[in-house]
Amino acid sequence: MPLTEELQVIAPAKLNIENVTKDFTSRRGTVRALENVSLTINEGEFVCFVGPSGCGKSTLLNIIAGLETPDSGVALMDGVPIPGPGRDRMMMFQEHALFPWLDVIGNVMFSLKLKPNLNDKERLEVAKYYLHLVKLDNFIHANIHELSGGMKQRVALARALAPNPRVLLMDEPFAALDAMTREQLYGDIQAIWEKRKKTIIFVTHNVRESVCLGNRVVLFSPHPGKIREQYEIDLPRPRDINSVELAGYSVQITSALKGYEKESHE
Numbered sequence: 001m002p003l004t005e006e007l008q009v010i011a012p013a014k015l016n017i018e019n020v021t022k023d024f025t026s027r028r029g030t031v032r033a034l035e036n037v038s039l040t041i042n043e044g045e046f047v048c049f050v051g052p053s054g055c056g057k058s059t060l061l062n063i064i065a066g067l068e069t070p071d072s073g074v075a076l077m078d079g080v081p082i083p084g085p086g087r088d089r090m091m092m093f094q095e096h097a098l099f100p101w102l103d104v105i106g107n108v109m110f111s112l113k114l115k116p117n118l119n120d121k122e123r124l125e126v127a128k129y130y131l132h133l134v135k136l137d138n139f140i141h142a143n144i145h146e147l148s149g150g151m152k153q154r155v156a157l158a159r160a161l162a163p164n165p166r167v168l169l170m171d172e173p174f175a176a177l178d179a180m181t182r183e184q185l186y187g188d189i190q191a192i193w194e195k196r197k198k199t200i201i202f203v204t205h206n207v208r209e210s211v212c213l214g215n216r217v218v219l220f221s222p223h224p225g226k227i228r229e230q231y232e233i234d235l236p237r238p239r240d241i242n243s244v245e246l247a248g249y250s251v252q253i254t255s256a257l258k259g260y261e262k263e264s265h266e
């Protein structure tokens with residue numbers, strides 16, 4: 001396959017979550033992680049899931065990734081039930097989970113093993129392209145332990161993008177980073193989303209972060225996990241997390257969130 005074809009922008013996917021319920025049973029009993037959750041995510045949308053701990057955000061992300069299956073209901077990608085994990089949906093976590101025995105480019109090339117049609121030279125070129133996209137051109141041969149937390153997350157992002165997925169799933173990817181590093185990454189992820197046209201689902205506890213990044217913020221509440229509210233974020237990009245307009249949305253969403261927390265303690 002010519003490299004230009006491999007690197008081209010591919011059509012992002014549409015996701016439909018229809019009446020999904022998911023229980024987990026352990027020695028402590030059964031928890032309803034999601035109850036009757038329905039949601040449509042359009043092609044190329046950037047959607048953030050927000051809500052208190054235990055409201056099922058990660059469970060829904062894992063169902064879309066194909067790592068969990070619903071007990072009832074269905075998760076569809078472009079109208080087809082999600083059969084399991086696949087390179088069309090790549091995941092990025094809070095912990096970078098990079099391989100310490102491989103250097104930076106080795107880690108990105110590793111995820112290209114999912115692409116058997118590429119030879120080693122092509123894998124190298126593709127990995128370099130994505131490391132350039134995340135601004136790590138000067139670190140391709142660095143060891144993982146030499147990198148800062150932000151740089152490690154950049155490698156993890158390049159690794160998730162490299163198989164050219166149609167959906168990028170991000171589970172609190174910036175939660176462990178300091179504020180300055182996070183702000184740089186907010187700018188970069190918005191630029192990458194505009195350039196690569198992925199459908200992105202981004203899970204966070206941070207309301208401001210969700211407003212800064214999402215076209216839409218989906219608010220969950222726990223026990224059982226449900227979608228309570230959705231907010232369209234109509235702000236121009238690139239967005240500045242410290243802007244007054246952004247703060248307006250954050251205040252509104254935070255006050256709804258506090259209301260659910262109060263309800264759950266009554």
Ligand SMILES: Nc1ncnc2c1ncn2[C@@H]1O[C@H](COP(=O)(O)OP(=O)(O)OP(=O)(O)O)[C@@H](O)[C@H]1O
Pocket residue numbers: 024025026031032033051052053054055056057058059060205225
């Ligand atoms: N594998 C599992 N086994 C048992 N219980 C689970 C499992 N995965 C999730 N749960 C439970 O399901 C509920 C939803 O968990 P989930 O991780 O989806 O929530 P979350 O909103 O992502 O939380 P957090 O923000 O803390 O990551 C929680 O009560 C959690 O304890």
